[in-house]
Amino acid sequence: MTLPPPAAVRHSAPPADPAGAQEVITAAKPPSAPASAVVVEPAVERASEPATFTPGLSAQEPFAAYWLGQVTLRLRREICWLWRERDWQAAADLPASALPPPVDRALAALDLLRYEHDKQAFFAGDVTAQHLSDRIGTAAPPRPDGHARRGSFGWVARELALEPVECFVLAVALLPVLDSAAGHVIACCLNEPSRTAPTFALAQRLWDDPGALVRCLDPAHSLLRHGLLAGAGPIDWQAPLSVPPLVARELLFAGAPLPAALEAISAGDLPESPDAAAMARAAALVTSNGAPAPRRGMRIVPIIGVRGAPLAEVAAACTERAGVRSVQPSPALPPEQLAQALSAAWLRGHAVYLPARLLADPGGHDGALRPLPLPGLPLAVFVGGHERAALRGLGADGPAEVMPALVVPALGYRERLAAWQRALPQAGPLLPELARRFRYERSAIARVGAELAALEKPPGEAEMLAAARADLDLGTLAQPVTPRFSRDELMLAPLQARQIDEIVTAMAALTRVHYEWGTARAWNEGGLTALFAGPPGTGKTMAAEAIAAALDLPLYRIDLSQVVDKYIGETEKNLRRLFDAADSADVILFFDEADALFGKRTEVKDAHDRYANLEISYLLERMERFKGLALLATNRKKDVDEAFLRRLRFVVEFPLPEAPVRAHIWRSVIPPGVDGSALDIEFLAKRFALAGGHIRAIVFQACLQSAAEGAPRRLTMEAVVLAVQREYEKLDRANSLDQFGPYAALVAEQRIVR
Structure with missing residues (x-):
């Protein structure tokens, strides 16, 4: 194949200028291009080359300006060559254009070697290309000195010992972030109008030694490890090159005010008794400039404290000891942008505080945290959380070093x-x-x-x-209960009534006894626990509501369907969340059917038995530390673990009421506006040994059956004894017609014979 001869191109030579102050550059232009493609630019010789395509843009630092200028000049020279090359390829078939028209990318790749000799000859012989080449090689690359401002392009080059080719790659990626006009030029060089981000392949074409670019493809290269280049997906020649905006801001304008994505933290008002030794260890992680030697990875310090604890302020206090500022990501920063925020903090010499929720994995079942991005970044990161277990996996699978946790005590x-x-x-x-x-x-x-x-x-x-x-919010694990009954409405035997009064008295005196009489330390500021045991309907729930009303405390019923989980270990996590939330305020937790949670530990036969016993042990220990009032109700006291029974402050037995108490219950549950004078209360109380809850249900059923349209608001023995029979059937309890005495005939035909 014969190479087509180059088209004739006229060049206007630079006019003589003894002072060297003026020059005229005429762009190389194929004959098919329109007249507008010829650009004549007056240029004044300056101490430094223009770093961008857009006028008025510049980098503050000479080192950054030099490398950005190198990229700009090489892109201009590449555009000159593409005009000539594509004119040779299809001059007659392509429309006239001010820029080189796109061609088949495979053809362009095949022609790289074909036209290499002509390209070098063009650079040496074309007036514009030669002028650009002269400007590219005018000065040797400056070496970053020790006076470069921290975080600047020059500081990074010195700190990471970057070679010239690595500085060039970083500048290639940095230019489009600074200069909005660069993207269109890059798209032209990439032969694809939609691709405005540079690539390693483009950097290889622009650099004098193409083979040197291979070292930059290392996935662990320092530019990637420090987040200076954004790496999304596999690193290859066609992967887009970009510098995250927060990082570009520091490289170009080091020393600028803190970006909005990062917020400064001050130590503020700290607890009186933080762990001084742990704080000193944490302070030793950072140096006077905020980061250790660049070859080391991230150091993570877990900080654990209750909700609302000043975890960020404690982190700031640790770093202030080393003369380092602490920052945290703004709440407005999307989680996927966390990596560039960490890089920006490293460039500025700051330590970072992260709340654990920023690392939460929404799809994770066990609440594990996502790994921190950029684990090789030499940065001190404090991660604050409320549970030690949730922070345990930090840095387990990477180069990051996890230090012992710093525990922030709750306020005393x-x-x-x-x-x-x-x-x-x-x-x-x-x-x-x-x-x-x-x-x-x-x-x-x-x-x-x-x-x-x-x-x-x-x-x-x-x-x-x-x-x-x-x-106060206990989530879905507990439902608030509005008390319906007062203490005076409880109908209990004298012994049980006194015990309920003792619970109310003890809870009301707890503050005085703990902090004036001095029992708080010995009892760990603990609250009270009481067990209500007895058959269904004997008033356990009613007593819990009456206690809440007497103490004016919120009452929450624990939903066992939400707490008990079939997955191993999940029940314990649910209980921990419940008690941690309830401990922040004085509340009453009411565990109905408590034997489901507080059952006896069993002989270990498999893993499920072992974990079930661990859950019971955890529950016993956590219940002792609960600061409020816990009320537990059970129908089967014998099934409750004996170790738990020993830890209870009160155990109240709720037996079936005696006949006099039942008579009082019968009278009290009849609605005030209903006439119950026709009822034989003494007969009902003596003949039917029912609990108060069942009596209440019977009266309600009788009212429902008696309240026909226009009927008087009156209860009759016929309606009540029939409701009694239905209650026995509902309870699946045997009874005889003899119990109904003179009223047996009223229910004889209504009984269900089993």
Whole structure:
């Protein structure tokens, strides 16, 4: 195949200028191109070459300006060559264009070697190409000095010991971020109008030694490991090259104000008793410039504390000891942009605090955290969470080094009391109760105080308690119960009635006994636990509601269907979430059918038995640490674990009521507006040994059957004894007609014979 001869091109030589201040450059143009393709540019010789296509753009640092200028000049020279090459390939068939028209990409790849000699000859002989080549080689690449500002292009080159080819690749990726005009030029060079991002292949074509680019394809290359180049997917020649915007901002404008994506953290008001030794170890992770030697990877410090604890502030206090600033990602930063935020923090010399929720895996079943991006980045990262187990897997599968956890203690009673005093000085005598009942951190206490201060009038006790409880949320594991009964409505035997009164008295005195009498330390500020045992319908639930009403405390019924999970270990996690949420405020937890949770431990025969026993052991230990009032109801006390029974503060037996109590129940459950004078209450109480709940159900059933349209609001013995019979059948309990005495005939034909 004979190579077509180059088309004749006229060049206008640069005019003589003794001072060297003016020059005229005429672009190489194939004959088929329109006249507008000839661009004559006056140019003034400057100390540094223009770094971009768009006028007025520049980098602050000479090192960055040099390499951006190298990319711009080489792209201009490549465009000149593409005009000539594509004119040779199909001059007559392609439309006239101010830019080289696109051609078949496979043909363009095959022609790289075919036209290599002509390309070098063109660079040496064409006026424009020769001028651009001269400008490319005018000065040797500057070497970054030790005075480069941290985070700048020059600082990165020195810190990572970048070779010239690596600086060039970084500049190729950086140019389109700075200059919006560069993308169209890059698309032309890539022979595809839609591809405005450079590639390794383009950098290889532009660089003088193409083979040197191979080293940059290493997946662990320092440019990738430090997040300077965004790597999405496999690294190959056609992968787009880009510098994340936050990183580009630091490389080009080092020392600029903190970007909006990062927020500064100050140490602020810390707990009185943080672990000083652990804080000193954490401070040793960072150096005076905020990062260790570049060959080391990320160092992760887990910080554990209750919800609302000043975890970020403790992290800041640790880094301030080393003279390093701490930052955290803005809440507006999407999680997928976290990597560039970490790189920007490293470039600025900052440490980073991350709440664990930013690393949560939405699709994970076990609550494990996603690995931190860029584990090879030499950065100190503090990860704050509320559970040690959730942070245990951090950095397990990568080069990151995980340090011992730093535990931030919850505020003690005295600290909470002082915080409530500052937030609500008008609370007066209520302050000790607020400090014991609501175990919040300073930020939450201050928020409650601010909300109450915004009221138009001074808040009363009820308003203060309501505001303090506003944030209480136990999720789907518990349902709030509105008490329907008062203490006076409980119909119990004298012994059980006294025990209920003792529970109310003990709970009301808990603050005084713990913090004035001095029992808080010995009992770990623990609350109270009571077991209600007895047959169904004997008043266990009613007693729980009456206690809640007497103490004016929120009552939550635990939904065992949500707590008990068939998967091993999940029940324990559900219980932990439940108790951690309930511990923050003074509440009553009511576990109905508690034997399902607190059953006896069994002989271990398989893994399920072993984990079931572990769940019971955890529940026993966690119940002892619960700060509120836990009420447990069971129909089968003998099935409750004996170790748990020993830990209970109260055990109240709810037997079937005696006849006098039953008579009182019969009278009390008849609605006030209903005439029950026709009922033989003494007969019903003596003949039918039913619990109060069953009596209530019988009266309700009789009302339903008696309330026909226009009927008087009156109960008759016929309706009641028939409802009694239906209740026995519902309970699957045997009875005889003799029990009904003179009323047997009323139910004889209505009985279901089994």
